[in-house]
C-alpha cells in the first residue's frame with residue numbers, strides 16, 4: 244500500500260509552466276512583471292487594501308513589526324503579545340526588530356485566548372501577534388476588539404489563512420498588517436514566497452523600499468522611466484533583500500485560481516475526519532474550526548501521542564506536529580511554561596494528512612490506524 248503523507252502540494256503543471264514560460268520568453272524573472280500582477284490579483288481576491296509580494300512570510304512579519312514599530316515610535320524592549328504555539332519565525336520576527344515577545348496562553352482552538360491576551364497587557368505592550376492556527380479564525384474578532392480598545396496594533400500571521408473568510412470577508416481586513424505564506428507546503432504553495440498586507444498606504448510604500456535594500460526606485464520602475472537617468476536611484480534606509488520574484492509569482496497566480504476550490508475540498512476532508520473521529524471517547528479530540536477556515540491543517544489532541552505517531556508511521560501514514568510549544572526551545576524558555584494550556588495541549592497535538600490528493604479511502608485508512616492503535620492499547 245502507498246504511504247499517506249502529511250502534505251503533498253498540487254500544482255496545475257501545464258498552466259503553471261505557461262505562466263513561467265512568459266517570464267522566460269520576455270526575459271523577466273525578477274521583481275516586477277508577474278509580481279505586480281500577483282499583488283493586484285491578491286488585493287482583488289482578499290479585498291485587503293494593499294499587498295506586497297516578498298520572498299517569505301518570515302520576511303513579511305519582520306517588515307510588519309519593524310515598520311509598525313517605527314511609525315509608533317516603539318522603544319527597544321517594548322512588548323508584543325504572541326503565542327507559544329506557532330512556527331518559530333512568528334516570534335523570531337519580534338526579536339529581529341528588537342522587541343520582546345510576551346507569551347499569552349491559547350485555548351482549545353489553539354489560538355490566543357482573548358482573556359489571556361487582556362491579562363498579558365502591560366504599559367509596555369505595543370501590539371498583539373495573532374496566528375490563525377491551521378486557518379482557523381477563532382478568537383480573532385475578540386482579540387481585534389481588545390486591540391482597538393487598548394490602542395494596540397494587531398499583526399495577523401496568516402501563514403495558514405490564504406482563503407480563510409469570516410462571513411463573506413477575507414480575514415485580515417481589520418488588522419494593521421496581515422502576512423501570508425506561500426511556502427512549499429502551505430495551502431497556496433509556490434516554492435518560497437509570501438505577501439505582507441498593510442492597512443496603511445504609507446507603510447505599504449515603505450515596505451516596498453525596505454524589501455529592496457532601501458532603494459527608492461526598483462528596476463521595474465526605472466525601466467519604465469524615460470531618458471538617460473534610468474539607472475539613478477537613492478537609498479533611504481538599511482533595507483533587506485526580501486523582494487519576491489516573477490517565477491514564484493507565476494506559480495502563485497495559477498495556485499490562486501484554484502485556492503477556493505482547493506480549500507473547499509480541504510473542508511470536505513475535515514468533515515470526513517470529524518465524522519469518524521468525534522466519539523473516539525477521550526483518546527482523540529479534534530480541534531474545532533470556524534466555518535470559513537482554509538483548513539490548512541486538521542489537528543487532533545491525542546492520548547499517548549508519541550506512541551500513536553510511531554504506530555501510524557509503521558502503517559505507512561505520516562502525520563506531523565504543529566507545533567511544539569516554543570518555550571521548549573532554549574531561546575524561548577520561560578519559567579512556569581509547563582503549567583499553561585498551550586504547553587499541555589501541544590504535548591498531544593497531531594496533524595493528520597491533509598492535502599487535495601487525499602481520497603475518502605485515504606481518510607478511512609488514516610482513521611483505521613488510529614482506531615486500531617487505541618483498541619490494541621485497550
Ligand SMILES: *Cc1c(COP(=O)(O)O)cnc(C)c1O
Pocket residue numbers: 298299300301302329330332333374400402403423424425426435436437
Ligand atoms: C510557515 C509559517 C511561517 C513562515 O512562513 P515562510 O513563508 O516559510 O517564511 C510563519 N508563521 C507560521 C504560523 C507558519 O506556519
